[in-house]
Amino acid sequence: MKLRDIRFGSSALLIALEAVALGGIPPGGAAHAQAAARPAYDLGLAAVECFEVIGKAPEHREIVRRRSGDDPGPTRAFLVRISDSTVADIRATYTDIEPSPHPGFEHFLSSSIRLDVSEDADTSMTQILPRDGYVMFTMSQDVVEEISRLRPRCGARQHIDRQPFEEMHRRVRGTLRQMLDQNRY
Numbered sequence: 001m002k003l004r005d006i007r008f009g010s011s012a013l014l015i016a017l018e019a020v021a022l023g024g025i026p027p028g029g030a031a032h033a034q035a036a037a038r039p040a041y042d043l044g045l046a047a048v049e050c051f052e053v054i055g056k057a058p059e060h061r062e063i064v065r066r067r068s069g070d071d072p073g074p075t076r077a078f079l080v081r082i083s084d085s086t087v088a089d090i091r092a093t094y095t096d097i098e099p100s101p102h103p104g105f106e107h108f109l110s111s112s113i114r115l116d117v118s119e120d121a122d123t124s125m126t127q128i129l130p131r132d133g134y135v136m137f138t139m140s141q142d143v144v145e146e147i148s149r150l151r152p153r154c155g156a157r158q159h160i161d162r163q164p165f166e167e168m169h170r171r172v173r174g175t176l177r178q179m180l181d182q183n184r185y
Contacts, residue, residue, distance in 0.1 A: 040114040040125060041090050043135070048115075049081040050154035051147050054162065054169050057138045059176035066180075074141040077169045079134040079162075080115065081154050087130045097129060102168040105131055115139075117147060128168070136165050 057075040065071045091097070094111035107127045115137045116123045124137040134154075154160050 038110060038112050039094060040112045041093055043080070043082065043086070043113060043115050045117050045147070045150065047080075047082050047086050048147070048151050049083065050157055051081075051151045052079045052134075052154040052160060052162070053144065053148070054078055054136060054165050057169075057173065059173050059180060060138045062180055063176060072140040075138055076141050076144045077136055077138045077165075078144055078147075079136050079154065079160070079165055080147075080151075081133055082130060082135060084133060087133055090130065100128055102128065102164075102171060104164050105129065105168065117143060131164060132161065134160065134165065136168065 054077040057077050060075040060077075061072055064075075090113060094108055096109040096111055097106050098109060099105075100107040106129045108129065112125045112127050113129075113135055114123045114125045115135070117139075124139045126135060126137055128136065
């Protein structure tokens with residue numbers, strides 16, 4: 001399956017993850033309106049040096065299903081490694097940076113980073129800045145599998161400290177699970 005053949009409505013989760021990183025979803029879906037106008041640094045597949053799966057993201061799938069009515073199928077959180085020059089460019093492009101609620105990370109206040117893997121596939125966004133040259137995103141397993149066919153696994157090339165990303169992923173999943181339990185989606 002080619003990336004351009006994969007379509008799913010992941011924008012709801014992207015908005016949720018951005019808002020969760022900032023401490024929650026504003027009432028009335030205001031996060032959706034904010035995210036639409038948010039400036040984003042575009043990372044294309046060419047900027048990805050390697051790739052590493054962090055874990056499953058079933059809450060992401062359920063939020064997308066509830067918000068859009070489309071089921072993207074299983075979803076995964078994953079890391080992409082980008083060059084130090086790309087990290088520097090991201091930091092120079094948008095300077096609205098502050099410490100994140102996730103220990104050891106920083107985030108944008110009103111900007112984001114978008115991973116655009118194909119002109120026909122949906123994108124994934126995050127407000128969390130790169131750490132040690134890695135950025136974490138969540139997308140459909142089909143897209144994740146395609147990226148992994150096109151880029152080598154990071155762990156095969158270099159040592160990655162996955163623990164901070166795994167901890168952030170657990171915290172985001174817990175927050176999303178609480179929101180789902182409270183029918184906030």
